[in-house]
Amino acid sequence: MTKTSTDTAQASPTKRFFVSMLTRDIHLADAILDLLDNCLDGAMRLAGGKEVDYALHFVKIKIAGDHFSIADNCGGIPREVAKNYAFKMGREPDDDRDSDAETIGMYGVGMKRAIFKMGRNALVRTRYGDDTFEVPITSAWLAAKNWDPLPINEPTEASEQLDEPGTTIYVNDLYEGVARHFANASFENEVRTAIAEHFTMFLQWGLKVELNGTPVEPVRVEVLVSTDENRPAPYIYRKTIDDVIVSITVGLNTGKSLGDDEDDDAGFERDRSSATAGWTVLCNDRAVIVGDKGRLTGWGDGIPLYHPQFAIITGIIEFRSKHADKLPVTTTKRALDTSSNVWLESLVKMKEGMRIWISYTNQWKNHPRSDQSSHWEDARPMALSMAIETVASRRFTKKTNDFIEFNPQKAKVLPEPEDKKPSSRKVMFSRPAEEVHLVSKMLFDNPDEKPGIVGDKCFEMQLTKAKRQGG
């Protein structure tokens, strides 16, 4: 039996370990998105449970080779919160902010992680009501061994004031790799695309986000819906699972129609389709995943692997809950917790919806797109909630209190090709371009007819001959 001595063993994390661990598992672009998430959570708190008017809010982001800044007018940080929680590494259990709002922050690492990811020197200036103060995070503090609290400084000059309640974060002394990215146009493009996709709902509601002085436009993820009861509509599903409202739709996107694969750009099989093909996953209005075409969302898991043939299929799933910890997202907020029950249960329905459209694209394979498009004439692109609302009123939709489901295959509203023959086979071959030009010139008096059409006509000619001889 041992007895307690006066010695103790240090068990607190070192700052260096903490900072390097924290920043390792996040992409630079995601770190910026995390900061944007914080702005939105701020706007939601400011509204105090009422509906947020996002058109009143702006977020201005600047990335450059020598600094980063983000400025918002989303309410700022209350001094008590700054003193006790906001700059702490991780969230305290007694921090009960947001218990009844659909925010997404829950671990309390986003802002710190983003700052540490970018550089060694940062300044957080905030105004809550009329109270303005700033918190510097310096390289000296980062290098120090202890966990001394950060100073809170009061403004002494007019230039240190903020025009309206909100927060400005400024980071400089950027890490070398970060500076290279921030000065690079393609990285800026990547961040812009990521904001346009992940915050599409907020942008559509009027939130103004500027990146390096240019406003970000939302990317719309939509499926085609016909308002006519007998015409095609997407698969839809809605159910509450473990306090999370799950809404799903799978349908055709507004992209190009089937059978238009004459495009020689393909070269070899690869995906050039827009981001909106595949699965988009929303959690409390944030797009967590956009256009996923991998195993994560069920492709290749009891369903064929993603293939360009499926580039016209779009699936959208939304999880909505006031309990952020029940949403199937990870700490980076840009990845899914795939072991959660709500995700696993939803995945079954996602696959059910996908199967409908995979078999649809198989049916229409090798059919000219014009045959198909007449069926879709009056269909309009709609976002998830609108699609569900529209389809929910159909006769064939199953409905109970907390459950809606519509299967277009079972409702028999999906068009089938008229000359559908189960025995159709594909004939493919390749010949040198000059030979194709030569045959094309002979048949069409135009050397540039599409190779597929030239080949098809050649086959038809032989078929006519064969029928004459053999038939």
Next chain:
Amino acid sequence: MSAGSSLPYRLRPNKAVDRELFLSLLMRLAPRLTLEKYHYIGLGGPFLEDFRMIHGRIGIAKMTCIETEEQVHKRQIFNRPIASIECVHKSLEDYLDETDFDSPTIIWFDYTEPKGITTQIERFARTIGTVQIGSILRITLNANPESLGKPDPKDISVEAEGDVSEDRAQKPTTQEWRLARFKERLGSLFPSGLTADGMTHKNYGRSLLRALKLAVDKEALSFRDRRIVWALATHYADGQAMVTAALVVCQNDDQAIEELVKGWEFNSTTDAPHRVALPALSTLERLTMESHADARTKMGFDLPKSDMGENPFEVFKKFYRIYPHFSRVEL
């Protein structure tokens, strides 16, 4: 063989000026980079005119002409103006994959096919990391927005200066339709925030160059030993609209080449390409315009605006020095 190359240069004054611009860039860089020791790789067409000129102006001896079509390849061997030109019957891509370059290179990716634009851009971008530092790369891309395809007229609505057709709410305009195709083709190379306005004949070239710049910048992130200096960008049309861009792969810490390029009178970057749209002129008009500061007053009439909407007097003033003069010679 390139789609447009059946037309000789003398019938394509804008293309001739575009080529002169590139030669002028090379001549500016030649003493600094000792270009005569470089390896020039291009797609010469049946007459190998650019090879003859590059050899004549810069003195490069090591030159390789790539051609996929066998008959044209044979014709090139027959027409070969300089004995040191090596003619290779291959695709440019295969040639680049199979060759290790032991000297810096000048490569002209003279793409004219509108299809495969994404592959072309990606290939060009990828090459910045595989060539030796000091190399000069140039690309030509087909900038005709109609190459994105033609929508069925009944699937399209129209809008002009605020007036719209009845079906505007349901159907896209031609430009919106093209934008969707452009996005599909480019995938992740698509410049975020690009709007339908970027799909007009006038602006499509610049949209393509934007995508090109992004692809190159993205590639450049992976190489710390080098950086990219954009030197020349043009947009011209003799029938088919084309854009070109040329860049120098510089040492990471180089300033000298960048200064040399920036100080060049024809320096232009992908966000503001030169619009090469020269007017067709009689000899008398040309001589008058060259020798008079205010030719418009002297001549007393207006010249028609170019298809790109440029003022012909201004375009002429910008390029007259390198505007070729073609005349007929009977052999």
